Amino acid sequence: MTRLPPLSDLSLSGPSLAALDARDPLAHKRAEFDLPADVVYLDGNSLGALPRHVPARLAQVATQEWGQHLIGSWTRGAQAAQDWMALPDRVAAKLAPLIGAQPQEVAVGDSTSVNTFKALAAALRLSGRRVILSDADNFPTDLYVAQGLARLLGDVEVRTAPAHAITDHLTDDVGALLLTEVDYRTGRRLDMRAVTAAAHAHGIVTVWDLAHSAGAFAVDLGGAGADFAIGCGYKFLNGGPGAPAFLYVAGRHLDRAEVVLSGWMGHADPFEMARQYAPAPGARRFVVGTPQVLSLSALDAALDVFGDVDLAALREKSLSLTDTFIRLMEPLTRQHPLELVTPLAHAERGSQVSYRHPDARRVMARLTGRGVIGDFRTPDILRFGFTPLYLSHEDVGRAVAGIEAVLNEQTGERA
Amino acid sequence: MTRLPPLSDLSLSGPSLAALDARDPLAHKRAEFDLPADVVYLDGNSLGALPRHVPARLAQVATQEWGQHLIGSWTRGAQAAQDWMALPDRVAAKLAPLIGAQPQEVAVGDSTSVNTFKALAAALRLSGRRVILSDADNFPTDLYVAQGLARLLGDVEVRTAPAHAITDHLTDDVGALLLTEVDYRTGRRLDMRAVTAAAHAHGIVTVWDLAHSAGAFAVDLGGAGADFAIGCGYKFLNGGPGAPAFLYVAGRHLDRAEVVLSGWMGHADPFEMARQYAPAPGARRFVVGTPQVLSLSALDAALDVFGDVDLAALREKSLSLTDTFIRLMEPLTRQHPLELVTPLAHAERGSQVSYRHPDARRVMARLTGRGVIGDFRTPDILRFGFTPLYLSHEDVGRAVAGIEAVLNEQTGERA
Numbered sequence: 088m089t090r091l092p093p094l095s096d097l098s099l100s101g102p103s104l105a106a107l108d109a110r111d112p113l114a115h116k117r118a119e120f121d122l123p124a125d126v127v128y129l130d131g132n133s134l135g136a137l138p139r140h141v142p143a144r145l146a147q148v149a150t151q152e153w154g155q156h157l158i159g160s161w162t163r164g165a166q167a168a169q170d171w172m173a174l175p176d177r178v179a180a181k182l183a184p185l186i187g188a189q190p191q192e193v194a195v196g197d198s199t200s201v202n203t204f205k206a207l208a209a210a211l212r213l214s215g216r217r218v219i220l221s222d223a224d225n226f227p228t229d230l231y232v233a234q235g236l237a238r239l240l241g242d243v244e245v246r247t248a249p250a251h252a253i254t255d256h257l258t259d260d261v262g263a264l265l266l267t268e269v270d271y272r273t274g275r276r277l278d279m280r281a282v283t284a285a286a287h288a289h290g291i292v293t294v295w296d297l298a299h300s301a302g303a304f305a306v307d308l309g310g311a312g313a314d315f316a317i318g319c320g321y322k323f324l325n326g327g328p329g330a331p332a333f334l335y336v337a338g339r340h341l342d343r344a345e346v347v348l349s350g351w352m353g354h355a356d357p358f359e360m361a362r363q364y365a366p367a368p369g370a371r372r373f374v375v376g377t378p379q380v381l382s383l384s385a386l387d388a389a390l391d392v393f394g395d396v397d398l399a400a401l402r403e404k405s406l407s408l409t410d411t412f413i414r415l416m417e418p419l420t421r422q423h424p425l426e427l428v429t430p431l432a433h434a435e436r437g438s439q440v441s442y443r444h445p446d447a448r449r450v451m452a453r454l455t456g457r458g459v460i461g462d463f464r465t466p467d468i469l470r471f472g473f474t475p476l477y478l479s480h481e482d483v484g485r486a487v488a489g490i491e492a493v494l495n496e497q498t499g500e501r502a
Numbered sequence: 503m504t505r506l507p508p509l510s511d512l513s514l515s516g517p518s519l520a521a522l523d524a525r526d527p528l529a530h531k532r533a534e535f536d537l538p539a540d541v542v543y544l545d546g547n548s549l550g551a552l553p554r555h556v557p558a559r560l561a562q563v564a565t566q567e568w569g570q571h572l573i574g575s576w577t578r579g580a581q582a583a584q585d586w587m588a589l590p591d592r593v594a595a596k597l598a599p600l601i602g603a604q605p606q607e608v609a610v611g612d613s614t615s616v617n618t619f620k621a622l623a624a625a626l627r628l629s630g631r632r633v634i635l636s637d638a639d640n641f642p643t644d645l646y647v648a649q650g651l652a653r654l655l656g657d658v659e660v661r662t663a664p665a666h667a668i669t670d671h672l673t674d675d676v677g678a679l680l681l682t683e684v685d686y687r688t689g690r691r692l693d694m695r696a697v698t699a700a701a702h703a704h705g706i707v708t709v710w711d712l713a714h715s716a717g718a719f720a721v722d723l724g725g726a727g728a729d730f731a732i733g734c735g736y737k738f739l740n741g742g743p744g745a746p747a748f749l750y751v752a753g754r755h756l757d758r759a760e761v762v763l764s765g766w767m768g769h770a771d772p773f774e775m776a777r778q779y780a781p782a783p784g785a786r787r788f789v790v791g792t793p794q795v796l797s798l799s800a801l802d803a804a805l806d807v808f809g810d811v812d813l814a815a816l817r818e819k820s821l822s823l824t825d826t827f828i829r830l831m832e833p834l835t836r837q838h839p840l841e842l843v844t845p846l847a848h849a850e851r852g853s854q855v856s857y858r859h860p861d862a863r864r865v866m867a868r869l870t871g872r873g874v875i876g877d878f879r880t881p882d883i884l885r886f887g888f889t890p891l892y893l894s895h896e897d898v899g900r901a902v903a904g905i906e907a908v909l910n911e912q913t914g915e916r917a
Binding site (some may be wrong): 126128130134136137142146152154171197199202204206223227228230231232234236241271319327330332348354358360363364375376377379380382383457458460462464501 | 567568570573615743744773775790794796848
């Protein structure tokens with residue numbers, strides 16, 4: 088793999104960006120995505136772009152598997168593991184290497200919110216305690232799910248603390264720690280291994296939300312000693328709008344991880360139609376009802392994009408893109424009320440860069456109008472996501488030029 | 503609408519079947535489905551057939567809405583209610599008239615199992631009691647979900663009784679009654695109105711599973727006084743494999759029906775990103791995480807098939823098809839060890855007919871090989887579903903001829 092030169096070696100003029108792109112070992116992946124020609128898409132951390140081959144797969148599933156083979160598709164091709172029954176397992180097997188998991192530790196299906204509920208409930212039961220601790224600024228649905236579980240159980244407390252000080256709040260009464268590895272607003276990445284170890288020292292079971300991690304860089308759940316994790320298929324995994332989510336449970340917990348959302352698709356023998364629930368042996372038990380096959384097939388196809396991707400190169404390119412963006416934006420932060428909120432240290436950065444701006448909502452609306460698509464996050468965040476599979480350094484240059492034009496336009500209006 | 507003649511007026515030869523079909527006011531609907539030419543599909547109660555226009559809609563959602571408009575599709579067209587954010591509500595509005603509901607009483611998304619969990623939890627909380635009563639022969643996932651909720655809560659009992667005697671078990675300690683209106687094995691239809699009234703007399707909150715009802719005949723949840731209902735989109739609603747499911751909550755409960763699976767898509771203001779959950783005003787609160795848009799769009803398109811369907815004609819044709827099937831099968835029940843387990847009384851019948859046969863698994867495998875597709879249900883049930891939208895009386899005749907051939911073949915082998 089070609090190493091990208093360190094950013095400090097470069098003058099960041101147009102030709103230099105082109106030079107960086109010329110040495111990009113992932114440059115060929117762009118052609119696997121269908122993106123409008125006139126946009127720079129910096130919102131793949133909200134909805135990943137369309138892999139070109141996905142519509143054909145969807146058409147095949149609809150017209151052939153559903154239309155022609157009908158009910159038979161649930162079991163057809165089972166010996167070659169091509170049946171719909173095993174589709175969640177096939178997707179899990181493709182996803183596992185991206186997150187440092189074994190296939191039998193991963194269940195695919197439902198939404199991230201529903202999987203958070205399953206994981207939190209199982210984590211609390213493993214801990215035998217009644218306190219859920221989370222980041223006060225966690226993505227709201229994580230907090231809502233914790234609040235819902237607490238309402239249901241009655242005697243469970245949801246406690247929050249700032250993510251940067253979370254280790255100060257790891258006490259022996261906390262049962263489950265629910266954290267998002269990369270903050271959806273700031274892009275700050277937590278040290279999963281260190282936080283997990285600190286939690287374990289207090290007997291706390293961890294639930295990591297990988298919404299902004301999976302597919303953005305190599306996640307090593309096994310190496311970090313994580314207990315549970317959840318994440319979504321539609322951001323850096325490019326699985327399509329609302330793509331099925333995933334749940335990870337460490338192999339060491341499989342004999343005791345309890346399923347509270349127990350449905351027939353997670354039963355040890357779904358077609359036995361037994362009256363009593365008996366969990367499937369692996370993480371499959373966390374698959375609940377009948378999977379949404381069309382959406383799941385799109386995710387299955389989308390994951391093939393990662394088949395030939397070196398995850399070290401992916402991370403290296405991600406950092407090169409975000410470094411480049413930060414460097415090119417630097418002069419603008421001196422001329423405009425822009426405050427970088429994403430850490431400069433690589434170890435603390437995901438694959439996004441965010442700035443505060445007092446008029447962020449309007450700035451982003453104008454940027455989008457110019458074809459530079461990021462997003463606004465309340466109250467004052469301009470968020471830019473960088474998907475290494477389909478973005479170039481030249482895209483970064485174009486984005487910054489667009490941002491500069493919009494900011495100057497607004498300054499001109501105020502003057 | 504042309505009335506079909508009563509079955510007793512007909513001799514059931516080929517021409518008579520053709521005559522029935524000639525007077526079928528729904529005959530034109532068959533052309534809206536894409537079915538293999540060489541099969542008689544009697545398994546639409548397991549996976550409904552493909553409406554012809556669905557693949558084009560899927561392609562449009564994938565290549566245009568996802569591929570070209572990207573993240574913008576979540577809010578694009580909001581004023582015309584064409585945004586993805588409102589897609590669950592649009593589907594709910596199409597579904598509502600099929601089940602006797604108001605649009606704001608219906609939430610669409612997740613699987614039937616997950617919706618059963620939400621509805622059961624909410625029903626128990628409304629009742630203030632700790633016993634769930636269900637049919638001992640209910641579809642297993644309903645029982646598994648009840649068992650999972652009971653495991654989670656610790657002090658909840660799951661009690662079962664035979665469906666035909668369920669009213670004898672309605673006691674004042676029962677909180678939630680979970681019943682499937684049409685039994686998945688026998689096709690027996692319960693009297694939803696009478697059972698609901700009997701349950702209410704004991705202060706019991708009802709949860710009706712409409713898996714084998716919705717789309718098969720007009721369901722009148724409002725008229726029956728039902729409290730909650732759930733059902734799936736992939737059987738008689740033809741929404742595609744694992745299509746999103748639905749949840750109904752009676753309008754009178756909306757101010758108190760609690761969401762325990764609380765996610766950001768059911769929040770009163772999803773983009774406010776508030777730290778505290780606040781439920782959306784209607785049943786929308788039961789939408790949890792980000793919906794699987796591809797699968798949901800397929801269901802949305804599939805429901806358009808019902809746009810011009812008179813639900814009274816649908817039921818009349820369903821009964822004509824099942825009556826015809828039962829009548830044509832009658833001679834076979836005298837020659838072979840076939841036992842009809844579906845009630846003859848129309849009021850007690852769904853849109854399927856089932857027989858016990860000691861060698862049912864092998865009979866169904868052979869039938870499928872001949873292109874007559876029904877299904878086997880453990881331990882000894884031959885199940886045949888009749889979707890009035892795409893089946894004709896001549897199909898019924900062909901199916902019976904196939905069954906006769908297979909049964910005679912097996913008799914010959916044993917001789």
